[in-house]
Amino acid sequence: xxxxxxxxxxxxxxxxxxxxxxxxxxxxxxxxxxxxxxxxxxxxxxxxxxxxxxxxxxxxxxxxxxxxxxxxxxxxxxxxxxxxxxxxxxxxxxxxxxxxxxxxxxxxxxxxxxxxxxxxxxxxxxxxxxxxxxxxxxxxxxxxxxxxxxxxxxxxxxxxxxxxxxxxxxxxxxxxxxxxxxxxxxxxxxxxxxxxxxxxxxxxxxxxxxxxxxxxxxxxxxxxxxxxxxxxxxxxxxxxxxxxxxxxxxxxxxxxxxxxxxxxxxxxxxxxxxxxxxxxxxxxxxxxxxxxxxxxxxxxxxxxxxxxxxxxxxxxxxxxxxxxxxxxxxxxxxxxxxxxxxxxxxxxxxxxxxxxxxxxxxxxxxxxxxxxxxxxxxxxxxxxxxxxxxxxxxxxxxxxxxxxxxxxxxxxxxxxxxxxxxxxxxxxxxxxxxxxxxxxxxxxxxxxxxxxxxxxxxxxxxxxxxxxxxxxxxxxxxxxxxxxxxxxxxxxxxx
Ligand SMILES: Nc1ncnc2c1ncn2[C@@H]1O[C@H](COP(=O)(O)OP(=O)(O)O)[C@@H](O)[C@H]1O
Ligand SMILES: [Mg+2]
Ligand SMILES: [Zn+2]
Numbered sequence: 212x213x214x215x216x217x218x219x220x221x222x223x224x225x226x227x228x229x230x231x232x233x234x235x236x237x238x239x240x241x242x243x244x245x246x247x248x249x250x251x252x253x254x255x256x257x258x259x260x261x262x263x264x265x266x267x268x269x270x271x272x273x274x275x276x277x278x279x280x281x282x283x284x285x286x287x288x289x290x291x292x293x294x295x296x297x298x299x300x301x302x303x304x305x306x307x308x309x310x311x312x313x314x315x316x317x318x319x320x321x322x323x324x325x326x327x328x329x330x331x332x333x334x335x336x337x338x339x340x341x342x343x344x345x346x347x348x349x350x351x352x353x354x355x356x357x358x359x360x361x362x363x364x365x366x367x368x369x370x371x372x373x374x375x376x377x378x379x380x381x382x383x384x385x386x387x388x389x390x391x392x393x394x395x396x397x398x399x400x401x402x403x404x405x406x407x408x409x410x411x412x413x414x415x416x417x418x419x420x421x422x423x424x425x426x427x428x429x430x431x432x433x434x435x436x437x438x439x440x441x442x443x444x445x446x447x448x449x450x451x452x453x454x455x456x457x458x459x460x461x462x463x464x465x466x467x468x469x470x471x472x473x474x475x476x477x478x479x480x481x482x483x484x485x486x487x488x489x490x491x492x493x494x495x496x497x498x499x500x501x502x503x504x505x506x507x508x509x510x511x512x513x514x515x516x517x518x519x520x521x522x523x524x525x526x527x528x529x530x531x532x533x534x535x536x537x538x539x540x541x542x543x544x545x546x547x548x549x550x551x552x553x554x555x556x557x558x559x560x561x562x563x564x565x566x567x568x569x570x571x572x573x574x575x576x577x578x579x580x581x582x583x584x585x586x587x588x589x590x591x592x593x594x595x596x597x598x599x600x601x602x603x604x605x606x607x608x609x610x611x612x613x614x615x616x617x618x619x620x621x622x623x624x625x626x627x628x629x630x631x632x633x634x635x636x637x638x639x640x641x642x643x644x645x646x647x648x649x650x651x652x653x654x655x656x657x658x659x660x661x662x663x664x665x666x667x668x669x670x671x672x673x674x675x676x677x678x679x680x681x682x683x684x685x686x687x688x689x690x691x692x693x694x695x696x697x698x699x700x701x702x703x704x705x706x
Contacts, residue, residue, distance in 0.1 A: 217436075218429035221429060250363065250380075253377075255384070256385055257388050258368050271283035273333065274290075299327045301332075337366050388423030394421060413435070459478055463478045465526065475566050504538035508535050609668045624639070640678050
């Protein structure tokens with residue numbers, strides 16, 4: 212059996228089957244019905260929007276022996292032969308191939324020969340912008356004195372690369388990128404006819420990721436069908452595409468917004484463990500930043516590519532200082548990173564540094580106010596950092612106070628080292644193996660207990676900052692790089 216890729220198998224066969232492109236389709240159908248055909252057409256627009264498909268429908272419609280209302284019948288010998296590629300008077304030329312250029316050269320004589328089989332000879336010249344100057348000139352000569360029995364259909368994704376002399380001889384039709392909902396509807400149709408169950412979320416994800424190209428969307432669905440062992444759901448689409456799920460993206464962005472290097476690195480590590488490629492991680496993060504940017508500006512009207520609106524809503528409400536201009540810098544930076552990673556597959560280090568750099572753009576997003584950022588390398592010194600009164604004398608008292616409010620909070624604080632108070636920030640250090648304690652102490656309930664104990668004992672409110680103590684002198688490369696980027700006193704050293 213001949214294997215046809217899904218997108219070929221589901222090529223629209225009539226004008227009315229074409230998704231979107233309403234004006235184009237109506238215009239062409241009317242022209243066929245009324246016999247008002249031009250000698251040359253130019254179809255331009257993004258890939259996978261239906262240019263080649265419509266060209267073939269047009270070729271059938273003008274040769275069909277029983278065209279009702281401008282549509283090809285798809286049953287007469289001409290339609291059938293065109294459909295299976297054996298019709299002598301429909302010629303497809305791929306301008307991108309060498310053979311295409313030779314074919315254009317011969318065109319001038321060949322177009323004079325009357326159609327052998329049908330009513331019209333139809334030349335479909337795909338990727339026409341790829342023609343050489345010489346070939347364009349040959350084509351132009353033919354277009355200047357076109358024989359009545361010939362129709363040219365030129366198709367291109369890059370109309371601006373077609374010489375004006377050629378453009379002006381063509382009736383031009385713009386093909387537009389299909390909308391997400393148009394793509395979804397078509398995918399749902401195809402799946403239903405193939406009796407394959409696909410969840411709505413999976414359909415939506417495939418549509419979003421195909422960027423308005425139905426061809427790409429159908430290719431994605433085809434891969435999912437090949438790998439499926441049950442109904443197709445969102446997570447399967449993510450696996451097939453190697454995508455990063457939006458929970459992980461949210462977590463990475465929150466880490467960046469909180470200026471928590473360790474959060475960011477931990478989440479990146481776990482994505483790598485799941486087998487995601489650094490380039491895909493960077494690309495998805497760029498899309499996430501872009502979605503955030505749209506959402507800050509357009510809110511519910513945003514056209515989101517990867518992130519659900521609720522996730523964005525949550526992030527934005529927590530970080531009022533997050534502006535569109537900041538996000539556009541982040542987007543740009545992450546796109547550049549993805550580009551860099553394309554040529555450096557597997558370079559985790561570049562990815563990590565790239566994310567740390569992106570983080571820099573996010574600083575101060577929390578409130579717009581200049582909340583004191585993070586710490587310095589901690590080592591073993593227990594001196595207060597930037598001067599300020601040393602509350603170590605009162606530490607026992609503070610601990611007692613904590614204990615009287617909440618015993619479990621006290622337990623979490625026992626193994627912490629009091630590193631000092633500076634600029635209204637009290638710093639506590641945990642050894643790397645006490646990660647659990649540290650994380651629990653980050654939680655709001657425990658923070659509140661400590662803050663109120665501090666205020667009560669010291670007589671004024673202070674902020675608390677938790678850091679992990681680094682015991683070995685040797686720093687991983689990524690940390691050294693982080694220090695290089697942010698400056699030593701902005702970097703918190705983690706295990
Ligand atoms: N507007 C559309 N309506 C229906 N199917 C489409 C449309 N655009 C693309 N497709 C699907 O994608 C495949 C490739 O489309 P094609 O016409 O070759 O796009 P283009 O020439 O614009 O790149 C088709 O076989 C069809 O399955
Ligand atoms: Mg095409
Ligand atoms: Zn027909």
